Amino acid sequence: MTIFNVKTLLITATVLLAATSTNIFANSNFTGVYAGAVIGYSYDPMNFVSKPVEFITTTERDYHLSGITGGVELGYGTVVKNNYYLGLDFLGLLSNVNSAETFSATSSSQRLDFKQKNHYGVDLHAGYILRDDALLYAIVGYSEASFNAKERNVIGASFDTTNEKNATLSGLDLGLGAKISISDHIFLDVKYLYTNYNSFSQLVWDSASSSKNDKYSPKAHLLTLGILYKF
Numbered sequence: 235m236t237i238f239n240v241k242t243l244l245i246t247a248t249v250l251l252a253a254t255s256t257n258i259f260a261n262s263n264f265t266g267v268y269a270g271a272v273i274g275y276s277y278d279p280m281n282f283v284s285k286p287v288e289f290i291t292t293t294e295r296d297y298h299l300s301g302i303t304g305g306v307e308l309g310y311g312t313v314v315k316n317n318y319y320l321g322l323d324f325l326g327l328l329s330n331v332n333s334a335e336t337f338s339a340t341s342s343s344q345r346l347d348f349k350q351k352n353h354y355g356v357d358l359h360a361g362y363i364l365r366d367d368a369l370l371y372a373i374v375g376y377s378e379a380s381f382n383a384k385e386r387n388v389i390g391a392s393f394d395t396t397n398e399k400n401a402t403l404s405g406l407d408l409g410l411g412a413k414i415s416i417s418d419h420i421f422l423d424v425k426y427l428y429t430n431y432n433s434f435s436q437l438v439w440d441s442a443s444s445s446k447n448d449k450y451s452p453k454a455h456l457l458t459l460g461i462l463y464k465f
Contacts, residue, residue: 263366263367263415263418263421264311264313264369264413264421265311265313266310266311266464266465267308267310268309268421268462268463268464268465269306269307269462269463269465270307270461270462271304271305271306271461272305272307272327272460272461273302273459274302274304274327275301275303275457276299276300276301276302276303276329276353278300278350278452278455279296279297279298279299279453279455280298280299280333280452281295281296281450281451282346282449282450283449283451284438284446284447284449285446286444286445286446287437287445297333298333299332299333299348299350299452300331301329301330301331302329302330303328303329303330303353303456303458304327305326305353306325306326307323307325307423307460308324309321309322309323309359310322317362318362318363319359319362319369319371320358320360321358321360321361321371322356322357322358322359323356323357323358323375324355325353325354325355325357325458326353326354327352327353327458328351329353329379331349332350333347334346334347341389341390342387343388344385344388345385345386346384346385347382347383348381348382348383348384348450349381350381350382350452350454351379352379352380353377353456354377355407355427356375356376357373357375357376357407357427358375359371359372359373359411360374361411361413367414367415367416368412368414369413370411371410372409372410372411373407373409373411374406374407374408375407376406377406377429377431377454378403378404378405379402379403379429379454380400380402380403381400381401381402381434381450382398382401383398383401383436383448384398385397385438387438387439392442395439397438397439399434399435399436403431403432403433403434403452405430405432405453406429407427407428408427408429409428410425411423411424411425411426412424412425419464419465420462422461422462423458423459423461424459424460425457425458425460426455426456427454427455427456427457428453428454429453429454429456430453431451433449433450433451434449434450435450
């Protein structure tokens with residue numbers, strides 16, 4: 235499924251939610267507009283491929299970014315016939331997700347730093363009401379996140395350079411979640427999201443006379459807990 239198809243799906247879902255408003259169960263704990271705070275943990279495996287410009291051989295490694303994330307969630311949900319649920323959800327997170335590694339030799343060193351700075355996503359929720367205070371749902375949607383890659387290369391006292399690249403990447407969201415009502419207006423939202431982001435690259439000088447093309451391909455496994463208020 236392409237990003238274009240995901241965006242089309244989300245627009246269609248918005249129209250569908252409006253069209254099904256006459257089927258809303260007024261007494262449902264999950265019907266209406268909601269907003270609240272979210273905290274989570276993100277584990278982001280990143281594939282790193284380095285290809286010297288002057289040579290054919292390549293170096294490939296996997297890095298593992300991890301850290302705490304938090305922010306806001308808001309959306310709208312409706313229960314349609316036979317206890318089926320549809321919702322449109324926005325998630326905005328600030329992240330402290332990172333990884334770093336240093337390689338040292340006799341007269342040289344290399345340090346790699348990777349960071350994910352934030353996450354913004356719009357997702358369609360489609361699920362089933364198990365009972366009055368609990369539902370399970372599947373997730374499909376679209377996310378963007380800001381990534382930073384920085385590499386410092388030092389050779390003796392004659393060469394010390396840092397190359398850095400910032401990139402905003404997009405990807406398809408897939409996941410599962412559960413909403414649990416704890417009062418007429420407050421419910422918990424637990425979800426897992428997997429996002430496969432597109433790649434970015436940069437040209438890195440690792441000595442005064444040689445350079446290489448570094449390519450970064452991140453994915454994200456995100457687990458969040460939200461405390462939401464239904465208006």
